[in-house]
Amino acid sequence: MILKSQVEWALHCCAILSGLPEGRYLSTKALAELHGLPKEYLSKALQSLSQAGLVDTTLGPSGGYRLAKSPGQVTFLDIVEAVEGETRTFVCNNIRTNNPCLPDDYCYSGPCAVARIMWEADEAWREKLRSVTLSDLERMLVRETPAKLWKDTFAWVLGRAG
Amino acid sequence: MILKSQVEWALHCCAILSGLPEGRYLSTKALAELHGLPKEYLSKALQSLSQAGLVDTTLGPSGGYRLAKSPGQVTFLDIVEAVEGETRTFVCNNIRTNNPCLPDDYCYSGPCAVARIMWEADEAWREKLRSVTLSDLERMLVRETPAKLWKDTFAWVLGRAG
């Protein structure tokens, strides 16, 4: 059970978009080059972000993506669910209904304890992701990235931002 | 990102094994019939439990599986990891190393903030699963299952246990 690599891509792209000055856009092409990713496929991840309303887009030369909200209002969960979907990791195939001792007329109401416990674990995972925003991430990245590299990277980005 | 259905199977099988009297074994065949599952494939899940040391097995007619520990000592996490593996849901493809601004001689030390946050969420998930044991599950199932069905099921099970 492994998340799509698009989740990692989307998180890194959002981290870059967070640092973009007001009103500027960054294209798929630039984001793909910066991260060494296949442009067309990265595009699908960015489209997911767009459909989820996390980014704004504009067309034409100098077009691309920018955050639709302030970094403090976008959580990891928003991004992960936009790309990965909102399905729970534990899906219930109702195998208890195959029990040969089950009366024909009996009908279970609601999920059993197994499902409820697994879903609580999923919720703990989501709760953690909900508690971290892009501005938290930016703060951490600034602290752990060498100052020169951070500066060079955003100079590179601004050179390509529309 | 969805767990293998074998996880659900293993949890339900362990719930049944929890209720088995001391020293009795239950075969793959019986567990497969009880849950309406493909016997050969369920067998793989049970082998995973066996390799993880969660169940004991014995061969021959009247052979099968029993818990290797008391129900209070087996957690959901033990079972989930036995079947699903211990890999984290977020895997790191080190895409930051593709940054064109990165000096050739630079070498990142340790995972970045993105990875650490995602792994903390994974850990919250595991922590929840670690906090629930098979005896907790049994208590919940007894409470929510009609008494007659529970009794009939274990009568059926004991009729097939070696």
Add this chain to the structure above:
DNA sequence: ATATTAAGGATAAATAATATCCCTATTATA
């Protein structure tokens, strides 16, 4: 006009999950 962009449909390739088949060694029991 032209070049560049996001969006999205179609499709292919690679990987992982699901499932079946078959053989071996072990063991209870008839």
Add this chain to the structure above:
DNA sequence: TATAATAGGGATATTATTTATCCTTAATAT
């Protein structure tokens, strides 16, 4: 002692999902 039932495990097939590419369309800055 012979027989039937069992777990373990290797090989392989089937199906679903993930990853990736290609191409068309409509919008837009220059």
